[in-house]
Amino acid sequence: MAISLTESAAQRVEKFLANRGKGIGLRLGVKTTGCSGMAYTLEFVDEMQPEDMAFESHGVKVIVDPKSLVYIDGTELDFAKEGLNEGFKFNNPNVKDECGCGESFTV
């Protein structure tokens, strides 16, 4: 399995990285917090950790730590617009239940 980006998500990430002027890729992860147990994190990466796993999707380097990978393996990250709002969306096949807002989930 792996982690992937949709093409529109990859384009955005590239743009944001270019604007930021530094960074080697995008980190996806989970934190054990939130109302339904776990929450997604999405961060720029300046430095890889030795245990990190790296994937490549549409030219963007996607980095995940092994502990997070078990919860999000197979995830496709999408970029979506909802009304005036826009941002990234995790399509995670492992999710069994989400809190109402979708910010945290259980597997």
Next chain:
Amino acid sequence: MALLQISEPGMSAAPHKHNLAVGIDLGTTNSLVATVRSGMSTVLQDEHGHALLPSVVRYLENNGVEVGHDAQAQQSTDPTNTIVSVKRFMGRGLKDIANRAHIPYRFVENTNKESNGMLQIETRVGNKSPVEISAEILKTLRTRAEKALGGELTGAVITVPAYFDEAQRQATKDAARLAGIHVLRLLNEPTAAAVAYGLDNASEGVYVIYDLGGGTFDISVLRLSKGVFEVLATNGDSALGGDDFDHRIFCWILDQIRLKVPNFSPLSEEDTRLLLTKSRQAKEWLTDNYESQITCKLSNGYFVDITLNVSQFNEFTQNLVSKTLNPTRKAIRDAGLSLDEINGVVLVGGATRMPHIRHAVADFFKQEPLTNLDPDKVVALGAAIQANVLAGNRSDKDLLLLDVTPLSLGLETMGGLVEKIIPRNATLPVARAQEFTTFKDGQTAMSFHVLQGERELVSDCRSLAKFELRGIPPMAAGAARIRVTFQIDADGLLSVSAKEQTSGLESHVVVKPSYGLSDEEIGNMLKSSFLAAENDKQARAVREAQVEAARLLESITFAMDQDADKILSPDEKEAIYSQMEALKEIMKSDDSQAINRATEKLNKSTESFAARRMDASVTKALAGQNLDSLEI
């Protein structure tokens, strides 16, 4: 499923705890809101894709309110209930507004004490203050931001012109509160523009911000050192902007029509509006094109079909361009700089898109100005970057920018002099304290008069507030210790507190000055302080000598009334009285040295009287006491 943004490494927010912060450019003509998404500052658009919200508020029959384009469309049909450019009235009183005859609103003097005399505008739904009207614009931007960010705002950075004084800043903050926005900080517009270009990342430098908006021109000279932007000078023209260029085209079109139809009838209001719109479109088209075709049909059936080319346009607007260069020259001169000391020039405001303005600026400064950001958006973009930092979404804590006080702040002391507590150009936030004491024996109250300005005399400075400290325990003159603390928060708002150190008695005031100062007034106050430096020094010396003389006379009068008959011979008494009279006479003059000499003389000649009084009171205190009962 919620939409996520990319955070800085290690800065991911906990679920439901996003710090949604925005930057707001509350402009005279247009307002904008921007935010940082995935590390990138972006201006937020409304449902129709408009980034700019015209700063126009219209009060409707049914108590409703329209803000922005809808309100702007009704400006000419409902002029008294459609408020434009309300920013010009923020924190102002009636007497501050010049040329009231040319403004369609019915202004009302505000008798409510709370409002500190800020004017109000009569509308069909009652009297509205500029604060309330601005709050409507801010509410619209807040709604837009919350829709776009999918949550409630944590806070906002709102920009204000560098020359805004305390009253205007406070009014802006009040408007935000009324709109339900937590203000993280007010930021100077030129500083925001500099931040948008990342100039704050440089270690130091001097930057000029050339801001030509729809109806106002502002020039600011900033110095960045150690991460702090200091405003070295501001200047401008509050009645010069992009609209004047439209108007020149409009006049030119009329001239062209009259060349063909000599007795062309005056235009209807509708036609005027139509031609002004066509003029603006032509101006914008000429930014990227050599010539512009102006075609439209007027209400009398006349068909306008004229071609305007760039060189014609440049020719008849050249003097408008030159008009911006005079204030620019003055600002550079006020800042005491030469052109080669300027590290960068930033263009702000939609009107700076015009190529001949860019050329004029480049020629003047002998360097290409920074133009790669949208000049309409650059202030909002910078404010958003600052808001993002203040909301805690960045780890670089040292990026917190500071602003400075435009004028010194101080207190009135005896003799009508101003004691400066916080000097001009102190970086904000700042707190300074100084101890004062009582002037008379048994004085139980003290009044504090807070002043702003560079001059030495109270009458030459601007009064900001007055307050009193009552209930000081009676003590000898000079024994009470009253600590006065001046504190200015990061938004430039001043609070002053006074505390009597022995009793812990305290009193304070938050300064909401009654009227604003224009940039011109601030400039004049500064200039006059330089010009009058020598006079001020002398005036201060005279006042100080007078105060010292009065103090001596006061204490000698008191001592004479008590003990003169007991201690002094009639001759000695007569000698002291005559010297007192002489001093009283000399005090009225403005010769500080003569006053000081007379004071000194009186002091000397009463020395033996003072010594004998002291002996007498010691004898009195010791009389009838057993040596053992004295604690020595």
